Amino acid sequence: MIQEVKLENITKQIGTTTILENICLTMKCGQIYGITGENGSGKTMLMRVIAGLVNPSSGQLLFDGKNRVDADPNIGIMIENASLYPELSGRENLRLLASIRKRATNEEIDQAIRRVGLEPEDKRTFRKYSLGMKQRLMLAQAIMEQPEVLLLDEPTNAIDRKGVELVHQIMSEEAQRGAIVLLASHVDYDIRSLCSRVFLIEKGRLQMEV
Numbered sequence: 241m242i243q244e245v246k247l248e249n250i251t252k253q254i255g256t257t258t259i260l261e262n263i264c265l266t267m268k269c270g271q272i273y274g275i276t277g278e279n280g281s282g283k284t285m286l287m288r289v290i291a292g293l294v295n296p297s298s299g300q301l302l303f304d305g306k307n308r309v310d311a312d313p314n315i316g317i318m319i320e321n322a323s324l325y326p327e328l329s330g331r332e333n334l335r336l337l338a339s340i341r342k343r344a345t346n347e348e349i350d351q352a353i354r355r356v357g358l359e360p361e362d363k364r365t366f367r368k369y370s371l372g373m374k375q376r377l378m379l380a381q382a383i384m385e386q387p388e389v390l391l392l393d394e395p396t397n398a399i400d401r402k403g404v405e406l407v408h409q410i411m412s413e414e415a416q417r418g419a420i421v422l423l424a425s426h427v428d429y430d431i432r433s434l435c436s437r438v439f440l441i442e443k444g445r446l447q448m449e450v
């Protein structure tokens with residue numbers, strides 16, 4: 241398990257626009273961290289940089305003091321617009337994604353689907369899922385490989401009340417397992433009830449602890 245993820249002066253520029261500016265952040269295993277901020281403030285971009293989906297323009301991202309290549313961190317990410325195949329069932333989608341890294345067995349995939357309150361045997365295609373079901377499946381995808389770092393971008397915005405409690409429970413369980421959990425959310429309740437530390441991002445700058 242990774243003990244610490246450290247961001248040192250992470251900056252991301254696209255063209256002449258600075259999207260993230262000198263972000264410094266240290267996250268420790270077993271903790272849930274929150275990031276809140278207005279639309280367009282940089283929350284999703286920060287998640288993408290930590291996940292390795294986007295390279296920072298400058299600064300360092302260290303996993304137990306090592307760069308990504310040397311540390312090879314196991315990162316789970318739940319992000320808006322995740323591309324799942326509309327014509328495949330939930331289980332088929334996750335099996336396809338799991339075949340890339342081969343870290344989760346079919347049994348572990350089914351377990352993750354059950355954990356989010358869905359049914360692995362459900363034959364319905366992803367296209368026919370409700371918004372909340374889609375979001376649950378994306379959470380199952382994020383946790384199925386037992387990640388060391390779990391990044392959740394607005395994980396509850398389409399989920400019903402009972403589902404929200406379930407998502408909170410899963411996040412707590414993941415932290416108890418030793419994962420570093422980072423949650424981006426506008427939902428005050430999510431942030432306050434779960435996170436040991438909460439940061440505010442404003443125009444790409446990580447401001448203060450709320």
Ligand SMILES: Nc1ncnc2c1ncn2[C@@H]1O[C@H](COP(=O)(O)OP(=O)(O)OP(=O)(O)O)[C@@H](O)[C@H]1O
Pocket residue numbers: 254259277278279280281282283284285286
């Ligand atoms: N590929 C891109 N090219 C140019 N600008 C981008 C790109 N991706 C994001 N941005 C810009 O970066 C800024 C931060 O976007 P980001 O999606 O990280 O915001 P956010 O805090 O997650 O917002 P929301 O709460 O709406 O999800 C925005 O101004 C956005 O327009």
